[in-house]
Amino acid sequence: MSITALQYPMPQLPSTEPIRAKRWSPTKVISNATLLVIGAFFLLPMLWLFAASVDSSASWQLKIPDFTTRNYFLALQPDYTRALVNSLILSLIATIVATVAAFMAAYSFSRQHIPWKGPILLAILFLSGVPISILIVPIYKMFSYVGWLSIFPTAVLLGVTALPFEIYLIKNAVDAIPLDLEEAAHIEKASTWKILSRIVIPLTLPGIASAAIFGFVNAWGNFLIPLVLISRAAEQPGPVRMYGFMNSVAINYGAVAAFSILYSLPVVILYLLMSRSFRAGFVLGGAVR
Amino acid sequence: MKIRNIINANMPRRGLLALALTTALGAGTTLAWADAITLKVAYSADYFMSSPDLAKKWFGEIKDGFEKSNPDIKVDLVPIQGGYDDFLTKLSLMYSNADEVPDVAEVPAPEIGQWVASDLLAPLDDQLAKTDWWPQYVEPVKNEGTVDGKVYGVSQGVNTNALLYDKTIFAKANLPDDWKPKTWNDILDAARAIKKSDPNVWPLWLLTGTAQGTQGVVLGALNLMYGSADPEFYNEKDDKWVVDGKGIREVLDFYRTAAAEGLLAPASQILNANGPGIVAPYLPKHQIGITLGGNYVPQIWNNVICGPCWPEGVKDIGIAPIPTSQGQAPGIATAFSGWSLVMAKGSAHPDAAWKLINFMFQKDLALEVGNYGGLVPPIPSYISEKAYIDFAPSTQKGFADLLPVARSAPSNAGYKVWSFAIAQATETLVLHPETPIDQAVEGMKAYVAGQLGDDKVEVRK
Amino acid sequence: MVELVSNPDARTLDALVAENGARLDKPRFKPSSLLLLFPAAALLIGLFIYPVGYSVYLGFTNLQLIGPNAIHFRFTGLQNVYFLLSDQVFYRSIWLTLVFVVGSGAVGTTILGLVIALALQSALTSVRMVVSSLAIVAWTLPPAAIAIIWYAATTQGGVFPVMFGYPHADALYDHAMLVVSLANTWSLAGLAAIIFSAALRNVPQEMLEAAKLEDANAYQRLTRLTLPILKPTILTSALLMTLLSFGNFTLIYLMTKGGPSGDSNILPVYSYLQGFTFKKLGYAALLGDVIVLMSGALGIAYVWLAQARRSGRSPKSFSV
DSSP states (O other), rough: OOOOSSSSSSOSSSSOOOOOTTOOHOOOOOHHHHHHHHHHHHHHHHHHOOOHHHHHHHSSSSOOHHHHHHHHHHHHHHHHHHHHHOOOOOHHHHHHHHHHHHHHHHHHEEEEEEEHHHHHHHHHHHHTTTEEEEEEHHHEEEEEEEOOHHHHHHHHHHHHHHHHHHHHHHHHHTTTTTTHHHHHHHTOOOOHHIIIIIIHHHHHHHHHHHHHHHHHHHHHHHOOOHHHHHOOGGGHHHHGGGGGGOSSBBOOHHHHHHHHHHHHHHHHHHHHHHHHHHSSSSHHHHOOO | OOOHHHHHHHHHHHHHHHHHHHHHHHHHHHHHOOOOOOEEEEEESSSSSSSSHHHHHHHHHHHHHHHHHHHTTEEEEEEEOOOOHHHHHHHHHHHTTTTTSSSEEEEGGGHHHHHTTTBBOOOOHHHHHHHGGGGGGHHHHHHEEEEEEOOOOEEEEEEOOOEEHHHHHHHHHTOOOOOOOOOOHHHHHHHHHHHHHHSSSEEEHHHHHHHHHHHHHHEEEEEEETTTSOOOOEEEETTOOOEESSHHHHHHHHHHHHHHHTBBBOHHTTTTTTTTHHHHGGGGGEEEEEEETTTTHHHHTTTTTTTOOTTHHHHHHEEEEETTTTTTSSSSOOOOEEEEEETTTTOOOOOOHHHHHHHSSHHHHHHHHHHTTTTBSSSHHHHHHHHHHTTTTHHHHHHHHGGOEEOOOOOHHHHHHHHHHHHHHHHHHHHHHOOOOHHHHHHHHHHHHHHHOOOEEOOOO | OOOOHHHHHHHHHHHHHHHHOOSEEEEOHHHHHHHHHHHHHHIIIIIHHHHHHHHHTTTOOOSSSSTTTTTTTBBOHHHHHHHHHOOHOOOOOOOOHHHIIIIIIIIIIHHHHHHHHHHHHHHOHHHHHHHHHHHHHHHHOOOHHHHHHHHHSSSTTTTHHHHHTTOOOOOHHHSSHHHHHHHHHHHHHHHHHHHHHHHTTSSOHHHHHHHHHHTTHHHHHHIIIIHHHHHHHHHHHHHHHHHHHHTTHHHHHHHTTTOOTTTTHHHHHHHHIIIIOOOOHHHHHHHHHHHHOOOOOOHHHHHHHHHHTTOOOTSSSSSO
């Protein structure tokens, strides 16, 4: 499409704004209405969560709460905040390990010639389908043999469980970049590192970001692996710690709700921070010109 | 890459490696010099006791007290988090690893059979014979921890079950204040009267459903099973599980009738995966007429556990033993299961471990853990102790009196399958009361035969 | 006489190779690939392949979690396989698993995520922030919390029965599969929305604006331009959601433990039941092997679908 065909001046920078439609076009109305309905679908079950977290006599029923902040107070006791910190450590290490390794592997799979690339990729895909509950026993035997029953090796393992998905996500993103860009840079004698950092990474940033978020949440919500592999109770992460509010004789629904809300805050914040990188990503077409 | 660069790049790394090795060697040598014996004690941090703080407190007291009187022994507490299944999974894995094996562990008694079969536990008969408290144990509880004639588990206490009835609801339904049902029909009649007098109240609370695991059965259907016309559901001689017989049909029929007449609490409640834990808050609200519940339920309303605090519970809730189906001897029935302490066979310090176990059974500590864990003490003289009675004044004695006739759940591998099958059968009948009993029984037979083999099932007419 | 003037600068092929390295027209394996692949390969082979291989082996043993065969177990050959083939619960479980992972995972979650991502593009800022945050929170809640939330929402007196006018309905136990499928979609749609949001960023705006200038309406822009460009991502997302649904067994396990009467007993739940409740780890491992085969088969199906669509496309398109 030739630029001269356009009647109005194009902005200098590639557009990062969504398409600006008329104020109340049918698209906008339908989109917002749909979102509100979907939002309701997400919100309604969570209503119970919010109500119970401030309810002093919370039960499984949705009801008007007897307001109290005691549940949040309980959820913020040192044992539980330490568990949140443990979760952060676990997830950050897992994410870094997984995303770095995945990016390197994805770039290699995408751009370079690897013998038996297809079968290897398929095998990686199969690996993601293995249920964790089966792997637990051999992994425990392995980790206990080498004395790795603590938080750092567990974090690496959690990263590994996300690795196959992340390779796929990033490879998709890398595949989308036309080779011309890299070839042009290569002709201009740019080093591999420069190609990666100046061209590939910025263009695939949304894909890398979604892979990183996936790796983070995969580690964040994991219950069985930390429970089995981390031997010291003080190093256990949030999902395991939450059982402190549930026992054989009583369940403190209010505290469970409060803790769950606190527990999901870091990821929401993370997402909101990273969603800027989605919007700042280059538009592909502009870069080719 | 040039060779020179590689060597240079690795130089600092090799230095670090050397440093790490030296430190490790040094640390190893230091450890070899230490004289202290360390005992590992594993217990359920979240699930067993009425709150994790109580578990921490009691085991903290054990550690402090024991280390004070035995300065050369260190106690390493290993709390295990998670629910019932998670706790057992982690513990099982720990036993398979020589470095992690706990010398002493607090386990649910029904699991002991399997652990003994894995050759993981040490028999304690010799040591127990020398104590003054073990001979005082009630026979059924002694037998709970006994496998093949040897004692492997020392019980800290058990849960028994009875019928807790709400006197205010009973008054409204013109039922007696000191209710003592003689047959299962009496229970159903009372439930019918309650339903008539107040449709908003749930007449009968009785657990069912596979989501609760074996706990749900031992706190629910198993009690009825032991009170039925034919309570023997495991043929020990032939190693066969009974899947059809008078007893089983009586139990299934009870569930079916209660469900068909709308006498049970809502399915979503009694099938809830956390069924045993959600009933206690309902009684203060006068929501349930008759609860088939464990001894721990009334304890929840005292000032220590407070879930919620309900001092009126003492006069509002009455206790009646579960009758047998037609009133046949012995007239009452209950299932029991408890928690026990076990010692690992592979323990490096069996004498020190035994000392610790003995320490844990001192009267004050034993009474304390019984209360924290919601248990009936296994020693009859303890039952009259103020510390025990005050924990739930109106019901503690009633539950404890059931101990002589109580029967424990079997602890062999097939039990889990049978338990699942009967949970499934009762669940089906509760959700679909129009199902014929024959069909439910067929389902049980198919399931147990499918999982354990056709040669392991028995049909009694 | 005509003399062939030999160009003093001309080189033979061998000389060129000697100077520039091997032939560039044939793809060859570069040493730098080893470096790039090393971290992922080391991690996967060391920490993943060994346990998976060992699990496969365990499927043919009589290992128990606890019991006579916990410490001393032995290879039992095809015994577990014979048991598997006669296990009625297993066959029902396969069907339930397919319904769950394909219906709720692939189809349900992908569609919902796609709709969210598309709608987010033309949303008001406030709506965008709220709805995307809600979807993300739903994704990040621990499984135990999601189980409690959905239990509360679908049993008597819960949000959904009350809303639809049947306050005494037990949606969870009457329609177990439907409820857990909804819960699964609810918990995964946030991720799908993120993936599609990222992919939508790569849809060339100029193409869409040019189409607008040529009087293509929104529906045409959507179906003729956006969706075809997104097709590879749609397939990838469907595949990922399928695999993630396989792994979402904790949710079902906590809500219903596979009941009632095995109505929601998908293979991962059944495998966990066999391994950790009945303690039969050997049989559980064999069920796990079946799960791997199932996910592998589904993976191949998706890849095949992607290849089929790729024939005749421009080289600029994504590749799976």
